[in-house]
Amino acid sequence: MTNKINDNSVGIVKSKTVEIKQNLKLDCGKDLKNFSLVYETYGELNSEKNNAILICHALSGDHHAAGYYNIDDRKPGWWDSCIGPGKPFDTNKFFIVSLNNLGGCMGSTGPNTINSETGLEYGPDFPIVTVNDWVNSQKLLADYLNINKWACVIGGSLGGMQALQWTISYPDKIKNAIVIASAAKLSAQNIAFNEVARQAIITDPEFHDGRYNNYNVVPKRGLSIARMLGHITYLSDDSMRQKFGRDLREGKLHFGYDVDFQVESYLRYQAQAFVERFDANTYLLMTKALDYFDPAKEYDDDLSKAFQNTKSRYLVVSFTSDWRFSSSKSHEIVKSLVKARKNVSYSEIEANHGHDAFLMPIPQYLEVLRNFMENV
Amino acid sequence: MDRKDFKIISEWIKKDSTVLDLGCGDSTLLKYLIVNKNVSGYGFEKNIQKVQESIKKNINVIQADFNIGLEKYFNSNFFDYAIMTQALQENKNPDHIILEMLRVAREGIVTFPNMGFWRNRFQLGFLGRMPVSNALPNDWYNTPNIHLCTFSDFENLCKSLEITIIEKKVLNDKYSSNFLAKLLPNLFGEIALYKFKKE
Numbered sequence: 106m107t108n109k110i111n112d113n114s115v116g117i118v119k120s121k122t123v124e125i126k127q128n129l130k131l132d133c134g135k136d137l138k139n140f141s142l143v144y145e146t147y148g149e150l151n152s153e154k155n156n157a158i159l160i161c162h163a164l165s166g167d168h169h170a171a172g173y174y175n176i177d178d179r180k181p182g183w184w185d186s187c188i189g190p191g192k193p194f195d196t197n198k199f200f201i202v203s204l205n206n207l208g209g210c211m212g213s214t215g216p217n218t219i220n221s222e223t224g225l226e227y228g229p230d231f232p233i234v235t236v237n238d239w240v241n242s243q244k245l246l247a248d249y250l251n252i253n254k255w256a257c258v259i260g261g262s263l264g265g266m267q268a269l270q271w272t273i274s275y276p277d278k279i280k281n282a283i284v285i286a287s288a289a290k291l292s293a294q295n296i297a298f299n300e301v302a303r304q305a306i307i308t309d310p311e312f313h314d315g316r317y318n319n320y321n322v323v324p325k326r327g328l329s330i331a332r333m334l335g336h337i338t339y340l341s342d343d344s345m346r347q348k349f350g351r352d353l354r355e356g357k358l359h360f361g362y363d364v365d366f367q368v369e370s371y372l373r374y375q376a377q378a379f380v381e382r383f384d385a386n387t388y389l390l391m392t393k394a395l396d397y398f399d400p401a402k403e404y405d406d407d408l409s410k411a412f413q414n415t416k417s418r419y420l421v422v423s424f425t426s427d428w429r430f431s432s433s434k435s436h437e438i439v440k441s442l443v444k445a446r447k448n449v450s451y452s453e454i455e456a457n458h459g460h461d462a463f464l465m466p467i468p469q470y471l472e473v474l475r476n477f478m479e480n481v
Numbered sequence: 482m483d484r485k486d487f488k489i490i491s492e493w494i495k496k497d498s499t500v501l502d503l504g505c506g507d508s509t510l511l512k513y514l515i516v517n518k519n520v521s522g523y524g525f526e527k528n529i530q531k532v533q534e535s536i537k538k539n540i541n542v543i544q545a546d547f548n549i550g551l552e553k554y555f556n557s558n559f560f561d562y563a564i565m566t567q568a569l570q571e572n573k574n575p576d577h578i579i580l581e582m583l584r585v586a587r588e589g590i591v592t593f594p595n596m597g598f599w600r601n602r603f604q605l606g607f608l609g610r611m612p613v614s615n616a617l618p619n620d621w622y623n624t625p626n627i628h629l630c631t632f633s634d635f636e637n638l639c640k641s642l643e644i645t646i647i648e649k650k651v652l653n654d655k656y657s658s659n660f661l662a663k664l665l666p667n668l669f670g671e672i673a674l675y676k677f678k679k680e
Contacts, residue, residue, distance in 0.1 A: 420536070439543060440554050443523065446499075450536050452529065452544045469529055476537040 110173060113189045114181065115147040115196055118172035122212060125245050129207075132397075135232040139221065142246050143212030144168050144204035147188055148196035150252070157252040158194060158481075159243060160184065160203040161260030161267035164335070164391045165383060167211040170203035171196075186466040193474035194259070199481075202250065207242050208234045208390045216386030217318065229315025229386055236263070236398045240270045244278065254278050257481050261285040261463035262430060263391065266398045269438070272415040273400050281481050283474065285422045286463040288434035289408050289441070290399040295429065298338055299392040302331035306385050315386050328385045329376035336375050341426035341459035401441075408441035419449040420477040422470065424462035450477065485658075486592055486674055487513050489650050490564065493590060493676050494518050498561035501525065501586060503547050503578070504568030507534035515540075522560060525551075548573045551581045560586035567672075569593040570626040576638060579677075583644065588678045595651075597631030597667045616671050632667045639677055648676035 110116055122143050129137040145168050150157060160170050162183070171188035173181050182203075188194045194201055205213040208231060216231040247255065258268045258279050265287025271279045288295075306312060309327030313320050340348075349368040364370045404410035419442055423435035432453050442449040454470045456462040462470070487510055494500070497519050502511050505524025508531075514520045524542040526532050535542035543554060547568075563586035565578070570593055572578045582589040594616035595601070601612035611621040619626065630638075632651070639646055651662045651670030661669040 436553055443543075443554055444556060444559075446521070448541050449523075450532075450540075450542050452532055452536070455529070469533070472533055473536060476533050479537060480539040 110176070113191050114185065115172035115189050117175065118145050118147065118169075118182070119174070120145050120168055120212065123246060123249050125242070125249065127245055129238070129242055129245070131232050131238045132235040133232050137207070137214070137232070140207060140214035140242070141212070141218070142204050142207070142214070142242065143209075144202060144246065145170065145172075145182075146203075146250075147171055147201040148199050150200040150250070154252060155254065155256060156198065157200045157202060157247075157250070157255055159247070159255050159258045159271075160188070160194075160201060161239075161243075161258065161264035162203070162206065163260070163262035163264045164395065165332075165379070165388075166264070167209060168203050168205040168213075169211075171201075183464065186464070187471065187474060193471050193478055195478070199256065202246070202252075204243065204246060206234075206239045208387060208394075210384035210387040215384070216315070216390065217384050226318060227386075228318060231386065231390065233390055233393050233397075235394055236266045236270045237274065237400075239267055239394070240274050243267070243271075244275060247278070254280060257281040257283060257478070259283040259285075260287070262287055262460065263395055263398075266395075270398075270400060272417040272419070273411055276414050276416045279417050281420070281477075282417045283420045283422070283477065284435075284438060286424055286427050286430045286435075286460055287421075287438070288398075288430050289401060289438050291396055292434075296396045298334065298429070299396055302334055303389055303392055305330035305334070306389060309385075312385065315389075317385065323380065324385045325380050328380050328383065328388060329373075331388060332376045332379040332383075333372045336372060338429045339460040341428065341457055343426060343457040344459055344461075347457070408437065409444035412442055412445040412447055415445070415447060417447070418480075419447060420473070421449060421451045422454060422463075422473060423451075424454050424456045424458065424460070424470075426457045427460045427462060429460040485652060486566065486672070489674050490514070490566075490590055490592075491517050493648055493674075494520065494562055497521075499559070501555065501560045501563045501582075503551075503563060503565040503582070504571070505531070505535065505540075505542060506566075507531050508538050508540040508542060510564070510566060511535075511540050512538055525554075547578060547581075551585055555585040557584050558587065562586050562588050562590060564590045566592045567594070570629045572628060575628050575630075576642060579638070579644065580642060583677075583679050588647065588676060589644075590674065590676045591635075592672060592674045593635070594626075594629070594672055595632050595667065595670050596629045597633060598671045599668050600671075602668075614671070632670060632673050635673070635675065639675075643680045644677050645680050646675055646677045648674075650674040 124141045126139045169182040170184045171182040205211040208215045220227045258271045260268045265284040268282040306327035309324035311322040312324040352367040354370045400411045401408040423432040439451045452473045500520045500522035502524045505526045508524050527546040532544045563582035604612040651666040652672045
């Protein structure tokens, strides 16, 4: 079937790789002498080069944000609902760049790529990178693409943190920022969830201190449990009730410890699919990047001071049922932006999908994005 | 665009000042003040449709209900003016919101419909029905107006809160003023605009 690739899809896309032969000084003190970034682009860069948008992915995302790799692809990119001709991030108007961040496992330099200095896979030796490091690496990608200033940097969750960091690190290189279901720092509860996920992975007997590839195994159980836990926190009680209720998979209880309820089956399926596509070391690294993000720290813990020199217009969006990145986290961002007298609009979208709402085609949400983008 | 009440508010406001518009609707007033007085500031609006229109107009808007409080977003003495047009009567605690307006801003401006307008008095006093008019279009059971007052009531409240009224203008429902409304505002004025500050 080819008709699934609609007129409002970016169609068939191909990822590209850039090797950046420049030293990147990381927050942890180490250097990356050179590195590769995998990315995709949608739409055309105009001659003034002022229509470029950067999409930043979240914890388990990657560069494949829109379109299909081939006609038989089952699913489009992860944000296909928003990217395409006539969609909120309109490829008729904008040149959209989406990359796999450093430390990722979808082709950019990370734990499962070869360290050119040693000739061996990085594995657990890949340095822990931060949101700030990512933004610096994205800046080098922008330079390579001849983009002097982003018309907009956009991200949800961990991606929203990158958008915030862009406005702070490179105030002259970004005109607008869209920060969705995000936070200026994680709460203790959030860090706690990440720690449970990490412990699940690290204590898996097949983790082998992160060198599982040397043993030709994968810490499947740990990574599965990490994903299951994560997944529960991305949904809401309401959405789980609606989706599964207490429905039984085979219509009866088995009085055993295998799957009885649909929700168990779903979680196992999600975990299985995740283990097949994702790398455990990358998962560890991404959760640390989340935990460490706290741009106010360098500014006496005053977030408004961190925003003082920013020049962007901001759109902040949260969702009513999101408890992993609750609206109060967005309120904190908005309050600090207001205190710094910055241009900001905030919308709290009614949605019962939990944190995952930011990936859903919720009409009011898409409309907010569309309305904001009209003035980008 | 040139609504009389907007014009009056605009005249009451200094150029280049900072403004908070509580219940800003689709931000028509904010846009007017930006164009005419080069103000900067934010709108506060709970209705998502109105928020959408404000964002489309490129106005800073915060989607929130002011009944939950302004302290979540605004520090004290942050704005030159806090404005609330035709929304005072929708507040759970009008007295509290007026004080909040004067916490976040130097001066407050409100507009609201007058329950003491003669037609309203007539409907309630002679017909025995809750007043319905152009300024108060809803029936009692579906009105968002839970705290209606007369001009006199408002002025008494200001007195008890130690708030000074700096300016006052009374208009009819077409947003124009007339002789009778000037003479006996609490009887013939339908909509009032007040500018006030802490004593």
